[in-house]
Amino acid sequence: MTAKKGDWVRIHSILIEAEDRAPRVPVDTAKVPYELWAKGLLITGKAEIGKKVEIETITGRKISGEIIEINPSYNHDFGEFIPEILTIDKQLKDLMGEISQ
Amino acid sequence: MKNNYLELMKRKNEIMKKSVGIDYSLFESGSIAFDYERMMEKVGYSLKEIRGIQEETGVGNTPMYELHNLTNLARSLVPKGKGARIFLKDEASNPSGSFKARRAATAVYHAKKLGFSGVIAATSGNYGAAVASQAAMRGMNCIIVQECYDSKGKGQPEIIEKARKCEAFGAEVVQLSVGPELFYTFLKLLEETGYFNASLYTPFGIAGVETLGYELNKQMIERTGKSPDTVVITNAGGGNLTGTARGLIKAGADKTEIIAASVNLKGLHMASDSDFNKKSFTTGHTGFGIPFATVPDRSDVPRSAARPLRYMDRYVTVNQGEVFYMTEALAQLEGLERGPAGNVSLAAAFAIAQEMDKNQTIIVQETEYTGAGKHLQPQLTFARNNGIKISLGNPADEVPGKSIILPSHPSCITVQDINLNKLRQSLITNSLKEINRDKHKNITDEDIKFLADETKSRPEIVKEIIRTIEL
Numbered sequence: 001m002t003a004k005k006g007d008w009v010r011i012h013s014i015l016i017e018a019e020d021r022a023p024r025v026p027v028d029t030a031k032v033p034y035e036l037w038a039k040g041l042l043i044t045g046k047a048e049i050g051k052k053v054e055i056e057t058i059t060g061r062k063i064s065g066e067i068i069e070i071n072p073s074y075n076h077d078f079g080e081f082i083p084e085i086l087t088i089d090k091q092l093k094d095l096m097g098e099i100s101q
Numbered sequence: 102m103k104n105n106y107l108e109l110m111k112r113k114n115e116i117m118k119k120s121v122g123i124d125y126s127l128f129e130s131g132s133i134a135f136d137y138e139r140m141m142e143k144v145g146y147s148l149k150e151i152r153g154i155q156e157e158t159g160v161g162n163t164p165m166y167e168l169h170n171l172t173n174l175a176r177s178l179v180p181k182g183k184g185a186r187i188f189l190k191d192e193a194s195n196p197s198g199s200f201k202a203r204r205a206a207t208a209v210y211h212a213k214k215l216g217f218s219g220v221i222a223a224t225s226g227n228y229g230a231a232v233a234s235q236a237a238m239r240g241m242n243c244i245i246v247q248e249c250y251d252s253k254g255k256g257q258p259e260i261i262e263k264a265r266k267c268e269a270f271g272a273e274v275v276q277l278s279v280g281p282e283l284f285y286t287f288l289k290l291l292e293e294t295g296y297f298n299a300s301l302y303t304p305f306g307i308a309g310v311e312t313l314g315y316e317l318n319k320q321m322i323e324r325t326g327k328s329p330d331t332v333v334i335t336n337a338g339g340g341n342l343t344g345t346a347r348g349l350i351k352a353g354a355d356k357t358e359i360i361a362a363s364v365n366l367k368g369l370h371m372a373s374d375s376d377f378n379k380k381s382f383t384t385g386h387t388g389f390g391i392p393f394a395t396v397p398d399r400s401d402v403p404r405s406a407a408r409p410l411r412y413m414d415r416y417v418t419v420n421q422g423e424v425f426y427m428t429e430a431l432a433q434l435e436g437l438e439r440g441p442a443g444n445v446s447l448a449a450a451f452a453i454a455q456e457m458d459k460n461q462t463i464i465v466q467e468t469e470y471t472g473a474g475k476h477l478q479p480q481l482t483f484a485r486n487n488g489i490k491i492s493l494g495n496p497a498d499e500v501p502g503k504s505i506i507l508p509s510h511p512s513c514i515t516v517q518d519i520n521l522n523k524l525r526q527s528l529i530t531n532s533l534k535e536i537n538r539d540k541h542k543n544i545t546d547e548d549i550k551f552l553a554d555e556t557k558s559r560p561e562i563v564k565e566i567i568r569t570i571e572l
Binding site: 015016020021022025026028029031032033034035036037038039057058059060061074076077078079080081082084085087088089091092093095096098099 | 106170173174177219242243244249250252258261262265268271272273274275276277278279280281282285286293294370372373374375376426429430433434473474476477478479480481482483485491492493507510511
């Protein structure tokens with residue numbers, strides 16, 4: 001996939017390498033770099049996914065990173081069916097039925 | 102990078118002063134004590150002014166519901182004569198869907214008044230959407246800095262939804278991986294943009310919540326003829342509790358019992374990359390609640406206006422499974438579908454109401470909006486996919502990070518008390534550390550008085566605690 005100048009893209013960059021992380025972070029956190037994700041308009045011209053580019057964010061800041069998505073969208077949802085919730089619903093209805101009698 | 106980090110941290114106070122427009126040194130005594138009330142008075146706004154500011158952007162005056170069915174359910178579990186009336190303040194009706202709009206309203210108003218062109222807030226919670234919404238209304242730029250993903254790039258559905266909401270209001274969202282370096286990024290952004298630091302912990306932010314306590318009392322007097330007996334407040338950074346309690350006191354409700362409630366996340370480290378996605382609550386939990394209560398100044402301003410131990414009469418925890426259960430019960434029995442994190446105080450109130458008498462009242466002081474990602478189904482799905490065992494049973498057996506146990510019956514919903522005296526002792530110990538670092542300094546009478554205020558206690562008790570610490 002190739003993005004062209006003016007496309008809305010999402011970028012990723014490493015802000016702090018693992019060895020330079022803040023003192024006293026937990027051991028597992030100290031093993032991984034500190035990362036950033038941001039969105040903006042591509043200003044450096046045509047670029048493939050994974051290429052280092054510069055973007056202009058919605059507030060007009062210019063930042064760089066590698067492109068990871070073109071026209072990024074939201075994919076969060078209402079999850080999967082959780083059968084235990086139905087058990088709760090049924091019990092609550094039964095209990096309220098008993099109370100009202 | 103290391104040097105950049107340290108250099109920037111050295112400029113921390115200077116950046117802060119410029120970005121919040123407050124010279125905190127004016128309120129310092131040079132020792133442990135600082136003049137909290139004078140800071141609130143000089144820098145904040147009066148209740149009347151805040152009501153005016155919030156009215157301009159449609160914040161506040163949220164409805165109060167009496168939860169008749171949940172009250173009846175609670176009463177069915179206890180002997181006759183027990184079971185307080187449960188009320189709920191529907192803060193989800195605020196423009197951005199949570200009580201945080203109150204804090205953002207005053208912060209953004211203040212920023213505009215001081216002539217800033219934009220605002221920045223560091224938050225993965227509802228505050229981001231609140232600042233973004235208020236900034237949109239007042240025509241200001243807005244940047245929200247979020248801790249969002251673990252090192253595998255996996256993010257909590259709840260946080261991702263909040264990012265979407267911020268963007269819906271026109272804000273720029275900077276998303277970061279897990280770690281305390283968020284503060285470094287935040288400072289860098291403040292310096293780069295010259296925007297206002299819409300910190301959650303400034304005097305105007307906290308004063309913004311005072312209207313919640315004030316309204317709540319007024320509504321209860323209208324409904325029941327008296328102030329509420331008990332108010333249960335979800336506690337994380339302490340601002341919700343501090344502001345609400347101050348508002349209640351200003352409204353004359355100084356006998357109302359203030360109970361803090363947090364989700365128990367014992368054993369999960371907040372800055373741990375691998376623990377990050379093992380929790381199903383991103384706020385309202387003990388991981389924030391306890392450290393912020395005992396070291397309030399750990400926030401992103403030199404002196405936090407949120408000082409919950411000053412106002413807390415009791416502090417309880419509930420488990421994740423109990424909050425999810427009550428979120429479902431609120432929808433099923435009361436016809437109110439609200440986000441899980443805001444229902445921490447609901448779960449606690451349901452249990453505490455059963456300890457109280459029938460003629461008493463207990464208030465669930467907030468709700469938050471719900472939606473994709475920010476709902477018990479996606480949050481439980483996410484937990485299950487992260488290896489957390491979900492089952493029905495006794496929530497007391499829940500192990501944070503390993504299991505979520507939904508109550509097999511409403512009678513399994515209980516609260517666990519946190520020893521408040523231990524927290525008070527911990528706050529005093531932490532405050533003394535500052536003095537002990539400098540051998541030339543001695544603790545003053547002013548310090549003792551301050552620590553007594555900080556812990557809602559008395560100078561004699563503070564002195565006694567200090568003696569035991571010194572031994």
